[in-house]
Amino acid sequence: MKHNIILIGFMGSGKSSVGAVLARKLSYKFCDSDRLIEDSSGLTISQIFERYGEEHFRDMETQLLQDMLDNMDYTVLSTGGGMPLREQNRQLLRQLGYVVYLKASKETTIRRLKGDKSRPLLKAENFEERVDKLLAARTPLYEKAANKIIVTDDKTINQIVADIIREWSAIIKRRVK
Ligand code: S3P
Secondary structure (H helix, E strand, O other), X not given: OOOEEEEEOOOOOOHHHHHHHHHHHHOOEEEEHHHHHHHHHOOOHHHHHHHHOHHHHHHHHHHHHHXXXXXXXXXXXXXXXXXXXXXXXXXXHHXXXXXXXEEOOHHHHHHHHOOOOOOHHHOOOOHHHHHHHHHHHHHHHHHXXXXXXXXXXXXXXXXXXXXXXXXXXXHHHHHHO
């Protein structure tokens, strides 16, 4: 039995902030898939998109999940917003652990991401339209990949962390019985 919690969700949904606090509270390790890819390639996510394109980045994400299958335990993993797009990745995520989707409304997402310069997929003439389109296409995939959906709009990081810990403790108890 693996003791991993995987956070998925759209850009700006709070995966990294929630993940770091969650890991600290559980005394688990914390990993962020974007940071791992940047560290291993020596390039930023934007540079990878510019030099090699999105598909190459998606291959790197799939490879990362495959590599983690054998050696990840007692870890909270925050994932890039596009990680659950591939069916193969959705399966790998489920194999790796308990998958929690941090869901934010379109309005919250737009408010949080406005002015962001670091995310290649948001470099669009009409930013709100881009977010709207991506959200519409991705929401069903996030829902499909998730064991648990948490709506985050009106919650603080600590409240979200407490929700996840409550669910996780119940799962661990059931597994031990
Ligand atoms: C992406 C989200 C980003 C990063 C890359 C692509 C996406 O991660 O992986 O820019 O496709 O949604 P965050 O969700 O951490 O911003």
